[in-house]
Amino acid sequence: MKKQVILISILLIVVVAQAMNLKEVIFQDYTIEDLMQINEKAREVARDSRDQVVMEVLYQNWENEGWVNDQLHTYNYNDEGFYSELLAQIWQNESWVNQMHYSITNNEYGWPLETLVQMWDAVNQVWMDAAIFITSYNAQGQPTYSLIQANIAGVWTNMMQMTFTWSGTLLMELLTEEWDFEQNNWVNDNKDINTYNGEDRIEELDLIWEEGNWLNDEKRTYTYDGNHHLLEQLEQGWNSQMWLDYRHSAYTYDAEWHEIQEFEREWDNDQWVNFEDTYYTYENDLMIEKLIYQWNETREWENYHRDTTTYGEVNESENVILPQISLKNFPNPFNPSTTIEFDIKNGETGSLSIFNIKGQVLVSKDFESGKHNYQWNATSYGSGIYFYKLQIGNVSKVQKMIMMK
Numbered sequence: 001m002k003k004q005v006i007l008i009s010i011l012l013i014v015v016v017a018q019a020m021n022l023k024e025v026i027f028q029d030y031t032i033e034d035l036m037q038i039n040e041k042a043r044e045v046a047r048d049s050r051d052q053v054v055m056e057v058l059y060q061n062w063e064n065e066g067w068v069n070d071q072l073h074t075y076n077y078n079d080e081g082f083y084s085e086l087l088a089q090i091w092q093n094e095s096w097v098n099q100m101h102y103s104i105t106n107n108e109y110g111w112p113l114e115t116l117v118q119m120w121d122a123v124n125q126v127w128m129d130a131a132i133f134i135t136s137y138n139a140q141g142q143p144t145y146s147l148i149q150a151n152i153a154g155v156w157t158n159m160m161q162m163t164f165t166w167s168g169t170l171l172m173e174l175l176t177e178e179w180d181f182e183q184n185n186w187v188n189d190n191k192d193i194n195t196y197n198g199e200d201r202i203e204e205l206d207l208i209w210e211e212g213n214w215l216n217d218e219k220r221t222y223t224y225d226g227n228h229h230l231l232e233q234l235e236q237g238w239n240s241q242m243w244l245d246y247r248h249s250a251y252t253y254d255a256e257w258h259e260i261q262e263f264e265r266e267w268d269n270d271q272w273v274n275f276e277d278t279y280y281t282y283e284n285d286l287m288i289e290k291l292i293y294q295w296n297e298t299r300e301w302e303n304y305h306r307d308t309t310t311y312g313e314v315n316e317s318e319n320v321i322l323p324q325i326s327l328k329n330f331p332n333p334f335n336p337s338t339t340i341e342f343d344i345k346n347g348e349t350g351s352l353s354i355f356n357i358k359g360q361v362l363v364s365k366d367f368e369s370g371k372h373n374y375q376w377n378a379t380s381y382g383s384g385i386y387f388y389k390l391q392i393g394n395v396s397k398v399q400k401m402i403m404m405k
Helices: 032-047
Strands: 025-027 052-063 066-077 083-092 095-106 112-121 126-137 143-152 155-167 170-180 185-197 200-210 213-224 230-238 243-253 259-268 271-283 286-295 301-313 327-330 337-344 350-356 361-367 370-377 384-392 395-403
Touching: 066 095, 095 126, 155 185, 185 213, 271 301, 327 384, 327 395, 337 350, 337 384, 350 370, 361 370
Parallel strands: none
Antiparallel strands: 052 066, 052 301, 066 083, 083 095, 095 112, 112 126, 126 143, 143 155, 155 170, 170 185, 185 200, 200 213, 213 230, 230 243, 243 259, 259 271, 271 286, 286 301, 327 337, 337 370, 350 361, 350 384, 384 395
C-alpha cells in the first residue's frame, strides 16, 4: 500500500536530514503530493469545459444534521480563455480565509508550462512561494516530463520528477523519481504501467522501488461496455504473495451517457461491504453537483460530502461572464470522420474552424442561424489531437477531439 504521510500543521516545515525526501516537506497540512493532486484536479475541472468555464467549486461536509462549508475554489482565466489561476480558501470562523494560490503560465495552445503554488501566511498577510511544477510536451500536446521543486529557505530545490511514455494517444507508463539529498541524484520511487484493449485502459499496475527492485504495490482493473463506457473498477493490493481485493466501484450513466452514480464497496472479512455512494447532477451537459453518501456503523447511508460547481463563460477581451455555446462532436475519439454539432441562435451567424495542434487552420466555414451537424472527414490527416472552434460575435468556444487510426 502507499506510504502514509505524517502531517505537521505549520506554514512550512523542512526536515533537514541525511535521508530527507519528498514526503517530509509539509505545507500547512499538505504534502507536495497533495499539492500536485489539487493542481491536477483543478486542471481537469477547467479542461473539461474550456469556454463554459468553471468559476467556483464549493466543497461542503455534513455535520450536525446540516451542510457546513469546507473549502471554496475560485478559478480565473487569461485573455485567451485558458485556465490561469486558482484561489483555494477554507471556511474558518464563519468566513472564507486564504489558503493556497496556483498561478499557471500556459503556452500558445493553452498547455500549462509552469505552475507556481503559494501558501497564505496569515501572520504577515502575504503569499509565500511553496512549490513549482514545470511541464514539457510533445508535438501532440501530451506531457512528457514534469519537474516538481519546493521552496526551501528561499532556494528552489528538486523534489520529484515524472517521465511519461506514450504510444499514439495512449499513456503506457509513468515513472516517478524522487531527489536523494544524500546521494545528490534522482532515485526511482514508483512506476505506473497501463495495459489497453484497443483504446480502453483495462489495467493500471503500480510498482514501488525497494532495495533496487520494482515490487508490486497496487492494481486497478477496468471493465467497459461495447461503447467504451467504464462500468466497473476493481482495486487490489499486493501482500508480498498475492493480490487482495480492497475496493470495487460500479458506474451508472443516464441516457446522454453522463456518469450519474459511482457505487463503492470495500472488501472486509471475506465479503464486500458498502463504502460510498456518489451521485452526480447535470444541467446543460455540465456537472453542477456531486453528492457523496457514506455507509455508517449502523449500516445506513448518511450524507457525507457535497461539491457544488458554478459555471460561466469568459469574454477573451473583457473577462466577463457570457451566455453559453452548445458545441460538441461525436464520436470522440473518431476514425476517420466525426460529426460536430452546434446551435446558432436566431438572428446570429457563426464561423466554425478546425485546426491542428500547431494552430494551423484545416477548415473554416461560415454558418447561418439554426442547428447544424457538420461532418469532418480526417482521412488525409494523421492520428493526434485536433481542436474545433465556434465563433459567434464576441463569444467563442473551443473543444478538443482525438483522431485515432
